[in-house]
Amino acid sequence: MSEEHTPADAPSPGASKIQTGIENDYYSQEVHGPFELFSMDAFELEEGETLRNCTIAYTTFGELSDEKDNAVLFPHMYSGTSKDMEIYVGEEMALDPNEYFIVLPNQIGGGLSTSPHNTPPPVGQGDFPDVRISDDVRAQHKLITEEFGIEELQLVLGWSMGAQQTYEWAVRYPEMVKRAMPISGTARNPVLSGLLVDALRTAITSDPNWEGGHYTDPHAVREGLQHHARIWALMGTSSALWRDEEWREAGFSSLSDFMYGMWDEWFLPMDPNDLLCMAWKWKHADVSRVTGGDLEEALGRIEARTYVTPFDTDMVFTLEDHEDDEEMIPDSDLNPISTPWGHFGMFGFDPSDMERVDETIGELLDESV
Amino acid sequence: MSEEHTPADAPSPGASKIQTGIENDYYSQEVHGPFELFSMDAFELEEGETLRNCTIAYTTFGELSDEKDNAVLFPHMYSGTSKDMEIYVGEEMALDPNEYFIVLPNQIGGGLSTSPHNTPPPVGQGDFPDVRISDDVRAQHKLITEEFGIEELQLVLGWSMGAQQTYEWAVRYPEMVKRAMPISGTARNPVLSGLLVDALRTAITSDPNWEGGHYTDPHAVREGLQHHARIWALMGTSSALWRDEEWREAGFSSLSDFMYGMWDEWFLPMDPNDLLCMAWKWKHADVSRVTGGDLEEALGRIEARTYVTPFDTDMVFTLEDHEDDEEMIPDSDLNPISTPWGHFGMFGFDPSDMERVDETIGELLDESV
Numbered sequence: 001m002s003e004e005h006t007p008a009d010a011p012s013p014g015a016s017k018i019q020t021g022i023e024n025d026y027y028s029q030e031v032h033g034p035f036e037l038f039s040m041d042a043f044e045l046e047e048g049e050t051l052r053n054c055t056i057a058y059t060t061f062g063e064l065s066d067e068k069d070n071a072v073l074f075p076h077m078y079s080g081t082s083k084d085m086e087i088y089v090g091e092e093m094a095l096d097p098n099e100y101f102i103v104l105p106n107q108i109g110g111g112l113s114t115s116p117h118n119t120p121p122p123v124g125q126g127d128f129p130d131v132r133i134s135d136d137v138r139a140q141h142k143l144i145t146e147e148f149g150i151e152e153l154q155l156v157l158g159w160s161m162g163a164q165q166t167y168e169w170a171v172r173y174p175e176m177v178k179r180a181m182p183i184s185g186t187a188r189n190p191v192l193s194g195l196l197v198d199a200l201r202t203a204i205t206s207d208p209n210w211e212g213g214h215y216t217d218p219h220a221v222r223e224g225l226q227h228h229a230r231i232w233a234l235m236g237t238s239s240a241l242w243r244d245e246e247w248r249e250a251g252f253s254s255l256s257d258f259m260y261g262m263w264d265e266w267f268l269p270m271d272p273n274d275l276l277c278m279a280w281k282w283k284h285a286d287v288s289r290v291t292g293g294d295l296e297e298a299l300g301r302i303e304a305r306t307y308v309t310p311f312d313t314d315m316v317f318t319l320e321d322h323e324d325d326e327e328m329i330p331d332s333d334l335n336p337i338s339t340p341w342g343h344f345g346m347f348g349f350d351p352s353d354m355e356r357v358d359e360t361i362g363e364l365l366d367e368s369v
Numbered sequence: 370m371s372e373e374h375t376p377a378d379a380p381s382p383g384a385s386k387i388q389t390g391i392e393n394d395y396y397s398q399e400v401h402g403p404f405e406l407f408s409m410d411a412f413e414l415e416e417g418e419t420l421r422n423c424t425i426a427y428t429t430f431g432e433l434s435d436e437k438d439n440a441v442l443f444p445h446m447y448s449g450t451s452k453d454m455e456i457y458v459g460e461e462m463a464l465d466p467n468e469y470f471i472v473l474p475n476q477i478g479g480g481l482s483t484s485p486h487n488t489p490p491p492v493g494q495g496d497f498p499d500v501r502i503s504d505d506v507r508a509q510h511k512l513i514t515e516e517f518g519i520e521e522l523q524l525v526l527g528w529s530m531g532a533q534q535t536y537e538w539a540v541r542y543p544e545m546v547k548r549a550m551p552i553s554g555t556a557r558n559p560v561l562s563g564l565l566v567d568a569l570r571t572a573i574t575s576d577p578n579w580e581g582g583h584y585t586d587p588h589a590v591r592e593g594l595q596h597h598a599r600i601w602a603l604m605g606t607s608s609a610l611w612r613d614e615e616w617r618e619a620g621f622s623s624l625s626d627f628m629y630g631m632w633d634e635w636f637l638p639m640d641p642n643d644l645l646c647m648a649w650k651w652k653h654a655d656v657s658r659v660t661g662g663d664l665e666e667a668l669g670r671i672e673a674r675t676y677v678t679p680f681d682t683d684m685v686f687t688l689e690d691h692e693d694d695e696e697m698i699p700d701s702d703l704n705p706i707s708t709p710w711g712h713f714g715m716f717g718f719d720p721s722d723m724e725r726v727d728e729t730i731g732e733l734l735d736e737s738v
Contacts, residue, residue: 191611191624195603199568202596206575227571234564235603239687242560255560315684318608 049129057112062097077160094362109277116273126213157181238313238342250349299328311345396480418498426481431466446529463731478646485642495582526550607682619718668697680714
């Protein structure tokens with residue numbers, strides 16, 4: 001067959017876009033890099049489907065010691081990337097790259113790793129398979145062990161969906177995880193948190209421009225993404241934040257400025273299908289899948305010294321939800337952080353929240369285990 | 370002009386529907402009656418527009434004493450009618466019709482009173498004007514004084530938007546209100562509660578079948594109404610209700626049964642524009658409009674003995690919101706009721722919640738003022 005007759009060269013408008021997925025400059029090295037890529041030839045998901053050339057984007061800070069005994073793993077939350085966790089890495093912080101080798105992996109579906117928007121047909125966009133927290137954690141395990149030869153993690157920590165991954169790590173690979181710090185997230189997704197996922201999902205899928213997940217322009221789903229952002233605003237913080245206008249401390253000049261500048265600006269650039277992929281994963285998070293639904297047995301497996309770290313006003317993953325988990329974890333403490341920012345305490349809009357998180361990470365790392 | 374040439378008799382398909390608004394059997398004597406009607410020739414709304422033949426539906430229990438000194442006023446909440454408040458009226462209850470003359474008025478926009486769905490063009494449906502809590506309270510004042518000649522109310526009470534009306538009564542007509550019991554509702558709508566309104570509104574208006582409020586079949590807006598119902602489920606109760614499956618105590622057999630049987634069944638029969646009319650009113654509730662925005666001055670006007678009565682887990686109108694109000698009301702107490710049902714504690718799904726509300730009403734009525 002001559003070169004000009006290969007399908008790749010056939011004149012087909014939009015073919016390049018279809019072959020590589022949807023273009024979205026938001027998910028780029030420029031915005032979220034630098035990051036590296038770790039590819040797996042064929043990765044079988046827990047739900048049975050296979051992702052070919054499944055790729056995990058990740059960033060590292062510091063150097064792995066010769067003994068490979070200074071590694072920390074820090075997965076990210078819903079709608080985030082590894083870039084967002086970098087604010088907790090620095091020379092003056094607990095996660096000091098002079099001391100630790102810090103790995104920030106990106107979720108499958110998170111936009112930088114293999115995701116609905118960057119996957120070609122027939123499994124891209126609205127056809128992307130359901131992914132579980134356990135899929136991410138198994139992929140991260142391959143990255144950690146095969147790429148770096150690490151057999152022991154000094155700390156696994158994460159916020160929200162990052163906490164869900166932290167729990168999955170501590171239950172699935174208990175001998176590898178020395179310390180665990182789930183922040184504002186639970187071992188099994190609370191029912192109310194699942195209702196939030198449902199509402200967020202409907203916000204997107206009820207936008208006619210979503211087109212069953214087969215839009216050609218993610219930004220055309222603007223109304224759905226904004227509705228989704230505003231539902232997050234509703235549940236993501238606390239009543240006190242709004243009552244006392246504590247958002248002014250974060251530099252927002254008016255309520256409108258806060259709504260557009262924080263909530264819409266955060267979510268509007270994103271890919272709707274990527275969000276829906278993470279949302280499904282979030283809703284179905286449950287470490288007790290490995291113990292036939294017995295949460296106490298699953299959490300009883302954890303060997304890590306564990307700091308269960310809720311934000312006290314969190315409406316999505318409540319203080320009480322964390323208390324329930326903590327009681328079932330053998331070597332654990334509850335370390336609530338008081339903030340009007342609710343679930344979003346992690347962003348450090350109030351610098352004292354961030355200091356408190358950083359201090360807690362430091363205290364846990366200082367514990368000998 | 371001969372009779373057959375009058376516009377009313379002209380053969381015009383759908384004219385009868387257009388002239389009387391949208392048909393909806395839900396808002397009927399059969400479902401929500403018996404109720405009476407009180408009509409005002411032309412009622413000027415605070416926002417400037419006039420409702421012609423503005424009609425307030427209401428129900429009464431008991432008999433007005435010769436001295437007209439046994440009247441209680443009990444307005445209703447968002448999405449409700451006078452029928453829903455009848456569960457707190459009975460011979461074995463604090464609101465005993467043998468003792469009190471109990472008036473249950475219906476909100477403008479509530480479906481039984483003048484509302485978007487039953488108002489003909491040019492002000493019906495999506496063209497219905499914005500209505501304020503103060504409009505309802507002024508209309509109720511006319512009902513109370515002109516229809517019944519009542520000059521003094523022993524008690525005004527209400528839940529949620531009923532609490533907003535209670536506050537408006539106590540601030541606007543302080544000399545008439547002897548006792549006030551706002552239940553799970555505040556004098557000025559909390560910002561977070563306004564964000565909930567925004568999300569509920571978007572849930573409805575993002576349904577393509579809403580058609581800018583000019584649908585011909587309210588049930589065609591089913592997806593929007595269901596999304597609206599599910600957002601209420603998210604914020605209307607508490608995390609504990611879902612975590613501990615306390616809804617089972619109310620007779621629901623599964624989570625699905627609870628979602629369909631409680632939330633969808635409640636909201637799906639309703640008229641979308643009627644809900645949006647109430648929602649705007651709810652969002653903009655603020656008794657300090659009469660004092661140029663000074664809430665302390667407005668609440669300082671209240672002469673009524675006042676029981677501020679929150680449900681302790683309420684996420685929409687929080688305990689702290691109620692505490693703030695209570696501190697500004699001269700002769701008041703805070704009487705929180707502990708329940709996992711959050712804002713929906715009033716429905717009595719847990720009978721002990723209803724007993725506690727009834728007891729509190731009784732205690733307030735027993736106070737000599």
